Amino acid sequence: xxxxxxxxxxxxxxxxxxxxxxxxxxxxxxxxxxxxxxxxxxxxxxxxxxxxxxxxxxxxxxxxxxxxxxxxxxxxxxxxxxxxxxxxxxxxxxxxxxxxxxxxxxxxxxxxxxxxxxxxxxxxxxxxxxxxxxxxxxxxxxxxxxxxxxxxxxxxxxxxxxxxxxxxxxxxxxxxxxxxxxxxxxxxxxxxxx
Amino acid sequence: xxxxxxxxxxxxxxxxxxxxxxxxxxxxxxxxxxxxxxxxxxxxxxxxxxxxxxxxxxxxxxxxxxxxxxxxxxxxxxxxxxxxxxxxxxxxxxxxxxxxxxxxxxxxxxxxxxxxxxxxxxxxxxxxxxxxxxxxxxxxxxxxxxxxxxxxxxxxxxxxxxxxxxxxxxxxxxxxxxxxxxxxxxxxxxxxxxxxxxxxxxxxxxxxxxxxxxxxxxxxxxxxxxxxxxxxxxxxxxxxxxxxxxxxxxxxxxxxxxxxxxxxxxxxxxxxxxxxxxxxxxxxxxxxxxxxxxxxxxxxxxxxxxxxxxxxxxxxxxxxxxxxxxxxxxxxxxxxxxxxxxxxxxxxxxxxxxxxxxxxxxxxxxxxxxxxxxxxxxxxxxxxxxxxxxxxxxxxxxxxxxxxxxxxxxxxxxxxxxxxxxxxxxxxxxxxxxxxxxxxxxxxxxxxxxxxxxxxxxxxxxxxxxx
Ligand code: SF4
Numbered sequence: 001x002x003x004x005x006x007x008x009x010x011x012x013x014x015x016x017x018x019x020x021x022x023x024x025x026x027x028x029x030x031x032x033x034x035x036x037x038x039x040x041x042x043x044x045x046x047x048x049x050x051x052x053x054x055x056x057x058x059x060x061x062x063x064x065x066x067x068x069x070x071x072x073x074x075x076x077x078x079x080x081x082x083x084x085x086x087x088x089x090x091x092x093x094x095x096x097x098x099x100x101x102x103x104x105x106x107x108x109x110x111x112x113x114x115x116x117x118x119x120x121x122x123x124x125x126x127x128x129x130x131x132x133x134x135x136x137x138x139x140x141x142x143x144x145x146x147x148x149x150x151x152x153x154x155x156x157x158x159x160x161x162x163x164x165x166x167x168x169x170x171x172x173x174x175x176x177x178x179x180x181x182x183x184x185x186x187x188x189x190x191x192x193x194x
Numbered sequence: 195x196x197x198x199x200x201x202x203x204x205x206x207x208x209x210x211x212x213x214x215x216x217x218x219x220x221x222x223x224x225x226x227x228x229x230x231x232x233x234x235x236x237x238x239x240x241x242x243x244x245x246x247x248x249x250x251x252x253x254x255x256x257x258x259x260x261x262x263x264x265x266x267x268x269x270x271x272x273x274x275x276x277x278x279x280x281x282x283x284x285x286x287x288x289x290x291x292x293x294x295x296x297x298x299x300x301x302x303x304x305x306x307x308x309x310x311x312x313x314x315x316x317x318x319x320x321x322x323x324x325x326x327x328x329x330x331x332x333x334x335x336x337x338x339x340x341x342x343x344x345x346x347x348x349x350x351x352x353x354x355x356x357x358x359x360x361x362x363x364x365x366x367x368x369x370x371x372x373x374x375x376x377x378x379x380x381x382x383x384x385x386x387x388x389x390x391x392x393x394x395x396x397x398x399x400x401x402x403x404x405x406x407x408x409x410x411x412x413x414x415x416x417x418x419x420x421x422x423x424x425x426x427x428x429x430x431x432x433x434x435x436x437x438x439x440x441x442x443x444x445x446x447x448x449x450x451x452x453x454x455x456x457x458x459x460x461x462x463x464x465x466x467x468x469x470x471x472x473x474x475x476x477x478x479x480x481x482x483x484x485x486x487x488x489x490x491x492x493x494x495x496x497x498x499x500x501x502x503x504x505x506x507x508x509x510x511x512x513x514x515x516x517x518x519x520x521x522x523x524x525x526x527x528x529x530x531x532x533x534x535x536x537x538x539x540x541x542x543x544x545x546x547x548x549x550x551x552x553x554x555x556x557x558x559x560x561x562x563x564x565x566x567x568x569x570x571x572x573x574x575x576x577x578x579x580x581x582x583x584x585x586x587x588x589x590x591x592x593x594x595x596x597x598x599x600x601x602x603x604x605x606x607x608x609x610x611x612x613x614x615x616x617x618x619x620x621x622x623x624x625x626x627x628x629x630x631x632x633x634x635x636x637x638x639x640x641x642x643x644x645x646x647x648x649x650x651x652x653x654x655x656x657x658x659x660x661x
Contacts, residue, residue: 018486020487022624022628027605027607028607030229031258031270031607033275033276034236045628075512080387081418082322083323083339084229085321085339085340088339105421106357106392163214164213164216164353175345176237176341179345179348179351179353182209182218183246185210186220186246190220
């Protein structure tokens with residue numbers, strides 16, 4: 001897993017609530033048996049007219065050239081619905097390192113963290129401040145300090161992340177390595193609880 | 195202080211609590227399917243690791259299988275490769291697979307309970323969010339991502355922070371024409387599509403106690419649609435009677451031991467919940483959704499909210515976006531609206547009781563001529579039972595074809611899709627944009643309301659059609 005410490009970047013504002021994982025990556029793209037290449041189908045049906053890559057929808061933010069950056073900012077309840085980790089893979093594969101919202105669905109949050117994408121939960125008011133900024137503005141997310149800053153105005157907020165997940169993210173460790181190291185303890189647990 | 199049923203089961207499965215971090219939670223049963231497992235198998239192989247407890251895993255092919263001609267090779271090459279990959283992986287790693295053609299094959303959340311694999315007090319996970327279904331048996335069951343599938347492969351554990359607990363009490367008797375699907379759609383409409391995020395929900399009260407196991411499963415199934423980690427219902431005589439005698443249920447002396455354990459699984463009288471919600475069962479009416487998330491639901495006789503009733507500007511924008519997608523106008527009533535498609539199926543409503551309900555309405559009648567139907571049993575066993583009870587004849591006489599088991603139009607991964615712009619009255623669990631096919635307009639209902647639409651070609655109040 002990629003590590004992440006601090007990032008300053010422009011951002012892509014997605015002012016839509018309840019973005020479900022069917023929108024992030026529609027089911028017809030779930031036939032793959034590997035994790036690569038999902039980025040080109042991220043938000044597929046919002047991005048293209050009739051599934052046609054030559055017909056990008058002008059009103060969708062990923063198609064608006066003025067917006068760019070490694071940070072996606074979305075309205076509340078991002079990532080609800082299906083548990084498909086393909087959603088996190090497509091966001092990561094597209095190039096996003098951070099997703100900001102005022103509220104994340106549980107499974108998506110875990111999936112993102114397990115793939116080196118940092119979900120940053122901010123207050124509704126702060127989210128509105130971000131949305132009020134123009135395409136040139138940048139955000140700085142500092143994982144060590146757990147802060148997110150709108151660089152233009154200096155407005156800043158701290159965000160929560162559990163200490164274990166933070167360490168994993170800072171160092172690029174994943175849970176599977178940790179669990180593999182616990183096998184004996186787990187076998188002992190099985191015996192004791194039988 | 196007393197404990198909730200959730201606490202009792204959770205605490206018993208914690209191998210270790212990481213300081214300032216999640217708990218390492220032991221998993222009793224792991225269910226897998228073709229769509230969310232291949233990357234986990236290849237991940238584990240890349241690490242050079244073995245599956246830790248392959249005997250605690252059960253696999254089936256459901257999401258991406260055709261619902262016609264299942265005896266033939268799958269025509270779509272990508273789908274075929276995915277299903278074949280599951281077969282190879284299960285063989286290689288010693289996992290029991292109920293694949294296409296197997297008598298136990300079916301939607302993962304239908305077969306677990308019907309085979310007696312799902313039992314009270316267990317922890318159960320699956321790379322599918324509707325794993326919450328199994329909570330109807332008094333187990334902790336929740337959906338996980340593929341990285342977590344790999345974790346369970348590697349260690350039979352996942353890392354999870356303990357959620358908060360919510361109890362929803364539903365007291366009293368439900369109206370005639372109202373079924374468990376309406377109860378859960380009513381709850382989600384009340385508390386919104388994100389209202390239970392961060393919580394595990396216990397459903398309690400006399401209205402829940404009165405429900406059959408299959409009806410309870412429908413309720414727990416949709417817990418995830420309000421954001422909950424899962425739903426749980428304490429086991430009782432109804433639960434034990436359902437499990438007894440099923441292929442993987444405990445037998446003889448072991449049954450007695452297990453039964454004694456299960457009887458300890460209830461929430462103590464003095465246990466505390468973070469949130470409690472009380473609902474009067476008599477208030478619940480047949481429900482239908484009008485928007486693009488399951489929280490956008492109303493009584494079938496009600497009308498879509500007006501723009502003025504929504505104050506938050508972002509919410510207003512989203513509401514307008516949803517209505518535009520659905521082709522509806524604020525304030526409009528839905529009763530009598532024509533529909534072009536009816537889907538009866540999915541892990542929410544594809545069990546034998548659902549088919550009995552539908553059959554009871556359409557018996558001796560003809561389907562509305564222009565309505566297209568997708569009627570898909572949840573498992574091979576359900577399909578067999580439909581025939582054993584002669585329900586297939588009732589459907590055939592009504593001009594309705596019954597398909598073979600699978601997820602089908604619930605997620606539109608195979609060819610069972612709803613055409614763009616058309617309405618689909620659906621017994622499934624998600625009305626997201628494009629869920630049933632690009633541009634498809636899904637309206638979630640109970641099997642009874644779906645049966646009514648099948649006959650009338652319109653959104654109808656089933657209560658006016660009952661004797
Ligand atoms: S029926 Fe639908 S919700 Fe249920 S497991 Fe299949 S795809 Fe998921």
